[in-house]
Amino acid sequence: MTTSGITDSVLIIKLGGAILTDKRSTCTLASPSNLDSIFHQMLSTYQQSSQKLILIHGVGSFGHPQAKEYSVKEGTSKNQSKDVRAGLCLTRAAVLQLHARVIKDLTDLGLPVVSVSPFDHVMTHGGIDASSSTSYEHLCRRTQALLDQGYVPVLHGDAILDDKQSCTILSGDVVMRELARSILRTSRCIFLTDVDGVFDKDPKSHKDAQLIQEVAITHEISQSDAINGVADVTGSMHGKMKWARQIVHDAPGKVDVVICRQGTEASRLAMSGAAIPTSAQLTIFR
Ligand code: IP8
Numbered sequence: 001m002t003t004s005g006i007t008d009s010v011l012i013i014k015l016g017g018a019i020l021t022d023k024r025s026t027c028t029l030a031s032p033s034n035l036d037s038i039f040h041q042m043l044s045t046y047q048q049s050s051q052k053l054i055l056i057h058g059v060g061s062f063g064h065p066q067a068k069e070y071s072v073k074e075g076t077s078k079n080q081s082k083d084v085r086a087g088l089c090l091t092r093a094a095v096l097q098l099h100a101r102v103i104k105d106l107t108d109l110g111l112p113v114v115s116v117s118p119f120d121h122v123m124t125h126g127g128i129d130a131s132s133s134t135s136y137e138h139l140c141r142r143t144q145a146l147l148d149q150g151y152v153p154v155l156h157g158d159a160i161l162d163d164k165q166s167c168t169i170l171s172g173d174v175v176m177r178e179l180a181r182s183i184l185r186t187s188r189c190i191f192l193t194d195v196d197g198v199f200d201k202d203p204k205s206h207k208d209a210q211l212i213q214e215v216a217i218t219h220e221i222s223q224s225d226a227i228n229g230v231a232d233v234t235g236s237m238h239g240k241m242k243w244a245r246q247i248v249h250d251a252p253g254k255v256d257v258v259i260c261r262q263g264t265e266a267s268r269l270a271m272s273g274a275a276i277p278t279s280a281q282l283t284i285f286r
Contacts, residue, residue, distance in 0.1 A: 009187040010147065011051040011273060012179055013042070014172050016193040017060025017157070019262045020098065026065045027094055035105065037263055038192075043109045045271040051187065052147050054179060055106075055113070055154045056172040062098035066091040067159060067169050075165035077127070088167045091159040092119060099156050106154070114151045116143055118158040118170050126164040128174055133181060140182035147183065155179075173243040180247045180255055189247055190270050191240055191259045197283030198241060198259060213278060215241075215285045217248045244285045257285040 019038060022028040029035060046053055070087020071078050099115065106113045121139035124131040139155075146153040157172035173191075180186045195203055196211050203209040244257040260267040260282035269280060276284055 008185045009051045009273070010054060010183055010185055011045075011049060011271070012054045012056065012176055012183070012186060012189045013045070013271065014176050014189070014191050015042075015055065015057040015102075015262075016191060017058030017062075017064070018194040019192060020057060020102070021060030021062055023060050023064070026061050027097065028061050029098075029101070039102075039105045039109055041263070041267075041271070042106060043111060046111055046152060049271065049273050051273050053152045054143060054147065054183065055102075055152060056175050056179075057099070057102055057154070057156045058172045059095050059098055059157045062094040063091050063157065063159070066094050072159050072167055073127075073169040075162055075167045077165040084166060088159045091169075095156060095158055099154075102156075103154060106152075112151050113154045114146050116146065116153045116155045118155060118175060119160050122158075122160050122170060124160060124162045124168055124170070127162065127168050128170065130164075133178060136175075136178040136182070139175075140179060143179060144183055171239060171243075173239050177243045177247050177250065180251045185253065186251060186255055187253070188256045188258065188270070188273065189244075190267075191244070191257075192262045192267060193240075193259060194261060195237075196261045196264070196266070196281050198237065211281065212283055213280065215244075215283060217245045217285060248285050259283045259285075 015038060020030055022030060066087060067073060070082050070084055071080050072084060072087045072091050075084055103113055103115050118139060121142060122135055124135050143153045155175050158170050159167060160170045162168045176189055180189050198212045199209040200212060201209040240259060247255055247257050258270045260270050264281060266280045266282040269276060270282060
């Protein structure tokens, strides 16, 4: 630990779109009390944890419906009648509306948050899967510089430019993976969401669903019953599991990845940076 009490280790938290917004209707926020509780939790994490903090947020109903309607993820690689540029503009307008709210509320609480725009720093080459980590170098350098100066960088899922298909969608989950690969001394990545973690079945429709508390990264889970029915162009829980595995696998140092429910004791424990007992009601990937 340094003399200021801040260690060099870094905690990256992603606030899921499902907790910040109401995904059942377009551009609708979660209730004021939920938002208040999420932002106060970020404040106490910042105040109590000895780790440096990076925040990423998903976009939920502020971006997924617009991106889906205009196939922004596929860009010009898909023959479509709709104007993909209009789709990118509408998607970004919605994303930035949510982002401005997140930044304002956290600033009002006294957190030294600074916005980092994926759109301005990332360009892909034929979609996310075809693009290498070099696409994210600028974004990661900018984030590291802010962190080094004592800020809390805040990033988000975004619509971005792609030099082969004109545009695509960059999920906050992928941003998490790239930051974990590149930001020095990242020790834990947390996905804060509206379920306790990964289940063997969809817990929203199956009462007997079992929480999987620990996942070794070689272990395959077949979650055939995905949480669907809402517009989510970046893969919902399937996507999270894929990126969680990749983070553990690709990070240069030892990184835990946790998926947990916002507002629970388990989420507080995860955010404190403390070791997580096997009994905790969350999913940890190691
Ligand atoms: O909510 C998606 O980001 P996510 C970004 O983190 C857009 O998956 C614009 C749909």
